[in-house]
Amino acid sequence: xxxxxxxxxxxxxxxxxxxxxxxxxxxxxxxxxxxxxxxxxxxxxxxxxxxxxxxxxxxxxxxxxxxxxxxxxxxxxxxxxxxxxxxxxxxxxxxxxxxxxxxxxxxxxxxxxxxxxxxxxxxxxxxxxxxxxxxxxxxxxxxxxxxxxxxxxxxxxxxxxxxxxxxxxxxxxxxxxxxxxxxxxxxxxxxxxxxxxxxxxxxxxxxxxxxxxxxxxxxxxxxxxxxxxxxxxxxxxxxxxxxxxxxxxxxxxxxxxx
Numbered sequence: 001x002x003x004x005x006x007x008x009x010x011x012x013x014x015x016x017x018x019x020x021x022x023x024x025x026x027x028x029x030x031x032x033x034x035x036x037x038x039x040x041x042x043x044x045x046x047x048x049x050x051x052x053x054x055x056x057x058x059x060x061x062x063x064x065x066x067x068x069x070x071x072x073x074x075x076x077x078x079x080x081x082x083x084x085x086x087x088x089x090x091x092x093x094x095x096x097x098x099x100x101x102x103x104x105x106x107x108x109x110x111x112x113x114x115x116x117x118x119x120x121x122x123x124x125x126x127x128x129x130x131x132x133x134x135x136x137x138x139x140x141x142x143x144x145x146x147x148x149x150x151x152x153x154x155x156x157x158x159x160x161x162x163x164x165x166x167x168x169x170x171x172x173x174x175x176x177x178x179x180x181x182x183x184x185x186x187x188x189x190x191x192x193x194x195x196x197x198x199x200x201x202x203x204x205x206x207x208x209x210x211x212x213x214x215x216x217x218x219x220x221x222x223x224x225x226x227x228x229x230x231x232x233x234x235x236x237x238x239x240x241x242x243x244x245x246x247x248x249x250x251x252x253x254x255x256x257x258x
Contacts, residue, residue, distance in 0.1 A: 006035040007054075008042045013196045013257070015039075015046040019108075022055025027063035028107055033085050040088055047257045048196035049092060050188055051115060052099040053108075058124070061106020078138050082107045086139050090114040091211070093204040095195045099188040100124050100166075101181055110139025113148070116207065118175040119191070120166035121184045126174060131161035147214055148174050199239040200257040205230035 007018040017039045019026035028036075043049050053059055062082070089096065089111060098104075098112040101121035109126060112118055120126065128137040128145070137145075137158055145154035149172050156162075166178035179187045195203070209226050212218045218226060234240045239255045246253035 005032045006039045008039045010042075010046070012193070013047040014050065014192050015043040015048075016050045016052065016192075017043070019051070019053045019059050022053075024063060024065070025057045025060035025103060026053045026055065026108065027060050027065075028082070029063040029066075030081055032063075033081055036085050037088070040085075040092065043092065043094070046196075047094055047200040048192045049094055049096045050099055050192050051089070051096065051111060052185070052188070053101070055102075057102025057108075058098070058100045058104040058112060059106075059108025060103045061108045082110070082139055086110045086114050090140070093207065094200055095192075095203055095207070097188055097192055097195075099184055100126065100175070101184055103163075105129055105163075107139040109141055110144070113144030114140060117177075117191070119177045119179060119184065119188050120169050120175040121181040122166045122178055123181050124166040124169065124175075124178075125163040126166075126169050127161070127163040128158050129161050129163065131159065145174075197255060199243060199253075199255045201237065201239055202230075202234055205234065 005019075005021055007020050009016040009018070017036070019028075019032070019036075021027060021032065062077075086107065095117070096115040097117045097119065098115035099119055100112050101124055103125045104112045104120075105125070105127070106129075109128070112126070128141060130137050142154065142158075145157060149157075153172060157164075164172075164174060166175065169175040170178040177187075209218070209223065209230065212226065213223060238258050239253075242255060243253045
């Protein structure tokens, strides 16, 4: 394996992270996770991040080619290797978009669901196949399913191991949008460009508030206070002044993300 296991392309104000082990459906091992951390470092100045997979799929999950089920410490593999990178992707301050095609399973499913927006190709395969291998859904998959489709559907998918194509996933709200396979990259690039040209400092504040609500950390009064605090922090900044000024002048705003 080489450093090209993860590719980062910087395009204008956006970063595109490509999982690049297509010969194994972008399955992740320790080296690939390490490179993914470096890729996230490289996105620090970006105003939007896209995560995608090379070849025939997004990611089939953990690379099990060297698994030792009788000897390995499964808890540490998750706690020390995969969980930190999934959590880090979820808490990036800028908007994140997953472009999913083919399989998004296991930790691959977790990485996709850790993004703010998930766009799936029609022939995607998303869900929890763990019933077939005697394991527990991991990498944040339970939270993603419960928050996106509800406890009843979450447990149905866990119990049955049924995988969803893009249309099925969009129909139940697991993903934001489904597009034709050959239109996926173009659609996501257009979406990422539009978002990155928006007031991304304000988006970052909204992301923090939404995550805090989803995590049960804020009641309604606390949400009102968090919104007021965020607005106060942004007031006087470039995008705040530019946005209101452009509205009053009836012209398109030119945001800078600050």
